[in-house]
Amino acid sequence: MSEIFDLSGKVAIVTGSTRGIGNSMARGLAGAGATVVVSGRKQDACDAAAKQIAEQSGCRALGVACHMGDWDQIDSLVDRAWKECGRIDVLVNNAGINPTFMSVENMTAEFWDKIYDVNLKGPMRLAGKVAPRMAENGGGSIVNVITVGAYLGGAGVGAYSSSKAALLNLTRVMATEWADRGVRVNALAPGPFATDMMAGAEKNVPGFSAGAAAATLQKRVADPDEIIGSVLYLASDASSFTTGTDLIVDGGMR
Numbered sequence: 001m002s003e004i005f006d007l008s009g010k011v012a013i014v015t016g017s018t019r020g021i022g023n024s025m026a027r028g029l030a031g032a033g034a035t036v037v038v039s040g041r042k043q044d045a046c047d048a049a050a051k052q053i054a055e056q057s058g059c060r061a062l063g064v065a066c067h068m069g070d071w072d073q074i075d076s077l078v079d080r081a082w083k084e085c086g087r088i089d090v091l092v093n094n095a096g097i098n099p100t101f102m103s104v105e106n107m108t109a110e111f112w113d114k115i116y117d118v119n120l121k122g123p124m125r126l127a128g129k130v131a132p133r134m135a136e137n138g139g140g141s142i143v144n145v146i147t148v149g150a151y152l153g154g155a156g157v158g159a160y161s162s163s164k165a166a167l168l169n170l171t172r173v174m175a176t177e178w179a180d181r182g183v184r185v186n187a188l189a190p191g192p193f194a195t196d197m198m199a200g201a202e203k204n205v206p207g208f209s210a211g212a213a214a215a216t217l218q219k220r221v222a223d224p225d226e227i228i229g230s231v232l233y234l235a236s237d238a239s240s241f242t243t244g245t246d247l248i249v250d251g252g253m254r
Contacts (some may be wrong), residue, residue: 001084004236004237004238004240005032005232005233005237005238006032006033006235006236006237006240007029007032007033007034007089007090007232007235007236007239008032008033008171009036009087010025010034010035010087010089010090011034011035011036011081011086011087011088011089011090012029012034012035012036012037012038012088012089012090012091012235013036013037013039013077013078013081013088013090013091013093013126013130014026014029014036014037014038014092014094015039015040015066015092015093015094015095015122015126016039016068016094016095016096017036017038017039017048017049017092017094018038018040018042018045018046018048019040019045019049019196020111020193020195020196020197020224021094021145021190021193021195021224021227022050022095022145023093023224024040024224024225024227024228025092025094025227025228025231026049026053026061026092026228027053027057027214027225027228028054028225028228028229028231028232028236029090029092029231029232030053030054030056030057030061031056031057031228032058032091032235032236033059034089034235035060035062035063035082035085035114036050036053036059036060036061037062037063037064037077037085038050038053038061038062038063038064039064039065039066039069039077039095039226040061040065040066040068040095041065041066041160042065042235043063043065044229045063046063046064046065046251047063047065049061049063050062050063051063058192060085062081062084062085064077064081066161067118068095068117068118068121068122068123068126069114069117069118069121069122069243071125072121072122072183074122074125074126074129075125075129075242076131077126078126078129078133082133085101085131087133087136087137088130088133088134088140088141089134089137089141090129090135090140090141090142090143090144090235091126091130091140091141091142091143091236092105092143092145092231093122093123093126093127093142093143093144093145093167094143094145095118095122095123095158095162095252096118096119096145096147096164096197097114097115097119097160098115098117098157098159098160099114099199099200100200100204101156101157101201101204102156102159103155103156103158104158107158107159109200110225111159112159115159115160115163116159116163116166116172118134119160119164119167120165120166120167120170123144123167123170124170124216126175127142127144127185130142130187131174131178131181131183131185132181132203134181134182134183135178135181135182135183138182139181139182139183139184140182140183140184141183141184141185141186141234141235141236142174142184142185142186143186143187143188143231143234143235144167144168144170144171144174144185144186144187144188145187145188145189145190146164146165146167146168146171146187146188146189146224146246147161147164147189147191148188148189148190148248148250148253149161149164150164150165150167150168150189151165151189152253164251168187168189168246171185171186171187171244171246172185172244175187175212175243175244176244179243180242183238184240184242184243185243185244186234186242186243186244186245186246186247187241187245187246187247188227188231188246188247189232189246189247189248189249189250190222190249190250191212191216191222191226191248191249191250191251191253192209192212192213192221192222192250192251192253193221193222193223193226193227194215194221194222194223194224195224198212198221209221214252215253215254216251216252216253216254217251217252217253218251218252222249222251226249227249230234230247230249233247233249234247
């Protein structure tokens, strides 16, 4: 059974993977045998994370800085991954931002555009550049990381949650457009995880973490490494008949 989760010889790009659940996912993919391209906004952080992953897994890891709100940097990320690694089999569109809470009434064009550039336009561009490269080697798997907020909405997170809801819809579009090329596309929707984003929300709204934990059936916030099993499933042949859908990992939020 372990063979269907094996990623030996595969190359995976994981955005936003210098910390948080992105780092956990990158480490998990490397642990399954993949060469991992670690991407984040700062090159030194990418290099440090890649070095740690390589040392822990024994697999190659490459750090490539990329701001997901910069169209041209996304092109460069794909080109370098292809040049350095020779193939791309897995893409995890994990990078996302929600710098503060902002109501619809107080929404600014600048804030809206910033959120959508990173959370939606960037993943769309990256997937669009990667899918043809995957097809050259018979296909691959794209995982778009959304959030349970994409289904629920919530006060103050209109830009964030709507951008992720749009990414869920776009996931289904991508899956439809690329199915005949062997490229599977699915969404992964985490609930409350102990990340910097959660810490930022707690700072802005004291008690946010406790409230999120109370909303789950398990009554807790997850450790980032608890996302690894889900991304391995979607990235590997274990999910060979799974595309155009979404996997919720939220401890049973209600």
